[in-house]
Amino acid sequence: MRRPNRNIEIFSMSVLDLFAAALGGFILIAVILFPNYMKTQKAEVDLKETRSDLQVCKKAESEAKQSLATKTAALATCEAALASTFLVVVVEWSSAGNFDVDLHVTDPEGRKFFWGKSNRDKRDFPATEAQLSYDNTRGPGVELWQHPKAVAGTYTIAYDYYGSPGGNQPVEVRGNVFHRNGRIHLPNVTLTETHKLRPVAKVVVNQSGGVDARFDP
Structure with missing residues (x-):
């Protein structure tokens, strides 16, 4: 019996071999590059973490600058407070009756405080809080x-013997x-002439809030 003829398709086998070789090559390349792919993923994660840390650092820097500005302002306020002082001038006389002595104080700006311009209602000298707060007749x-x-400067203190019985x-x-x-302590002064202003002392306030006095003879 005669064998049947067999046709062998050489081209079909070559295509399959090509596909198999290509697939094998792709798998081989994927296996080789897989660690690098993992490294790339890790690098992206690290980059995101670095950016997040950078934002945290920038926020901390901004808060630190704000805190420094606040503390600097507070320090300036404290320094200003330390450089300021209050002044209270008190005079008294013990003679009973219609003895009237008036205190006169002139500040560094030339404002003259006395019974006629006490500034208790802030109308006489609106720009200052100073005042003749108590007056006896x-x-x-x-x-x-x-x-x-x-404020820093020289304050002049004087007495006016307004009247007596x-x-x-x-x-x-x-x-x-x-x-x-x-x-x-202001020097004790004996007044004998009425309606004559008698200088007593000059009180000097310096820039740091220190106070000194010079007495008139």
């Missing part, structure tokens, strides 16, 4: 001038200047 008497935030009878006046660091 009979003895024993007390008069008081105060400034809660005395029965003419120019002598009256002794004593006083003190109080400030943040203590007290300065």
